[in-house]
Amino acid sequence: MIRVLVVDDEALVRSGLRLILEAAGDIVVVGEARDGAEAVAAVERLRADVVLMDVRMPGMDGLTAAERIIRRDDPPKVIMLTTFDLDEHVHRALRAGAVGFLLKDTPPRDLASAVRTVAAGNAMLAPTVTRRLIGSFVERGPSHAEAAHERFAVLTTRERQVVRAVARGLSNAEIGRELTMREATVKTHVSRALAKLGLTNRVQAAILVYEAGLL
Structure with a gap:
């Protein structure tokens, strides 16, 4: 329950x-x-x-x-x-x-x-x-997007792929199927990416992806 x-x-x-x-x-x-x-x-x-x-x-x-x-x-x-x-x-x-x-x-x-x-x-x-x-993120302009984009430099290629999938609203299971990964591995990548980016949850990660123009 x-x-x-x-x-x-x-x-x-x-x-x-x-x-x-x-x-x-x-x-x-x-x-x-x-x-x-x-x-x-x-x-x-x-x-x-x-x-x-x-x-x-x-x-x-x-x-x-x-x-x-x-x-x-x-x-x-x-x-x-x-x-x-x-x-x-x-x-x-x-x-x-x-x-x-x-x-x-x-x-x-x-x-x-x-x-x-x-x-x-x-x-x-x-x-x-x-x-x-x-819409609000699109209106913030290129300088804001560039600053957000630079934050993703700390991530590995795989972590960036996972975070972009998170921003699309996919669950861990769906990300695993799309990227051919075990669900537990996806969860690990999400946790590590959030820690590196200084974020607390998937919504904040999605916001940052939109701000950086990565979708």
Whole structure:
């Protein structure tokens, strides 16, 4: 079972998310929190695999809470959930290490699928969010792209191939089939590449690939 912590300042929203997720059969909501501070405290107590976090909440907002949670040793995966796909929210959340960003109009089936995806170690972004991210990177100009491209010099050829595949949204198993590698070997390459690049997860690696113009 995938253990989820639901964080939203509205009780009705929390109840609805619980119903949707637990109806999936392989997901259990192990706790709820009303704001970012409660979420940070709950992570201390609960062994959640995934935190589903609203962006806008009174007191400590979801972005601040996500940043604090992700800095922990062996943190849960964090999915940001919001009504607005504002660029500053997306960038800050993903830079902090969130592995998912979904809009609140996401269909129930897709919400459960997103939780499964991030629990398995992959990223999940709403399609509109992905399009806006790519567009913003294209607009940053050649000097920014060149600086991002230079960061990949520390990687081996194989590591660069793997990271580019990660940016295309492929899972470890899919990368292994495409590059004729064992899944465990792919996982090793991903871990080493992230460490060399100073990144914490696959989403940040994908962002850097887009910034460098490698896709």
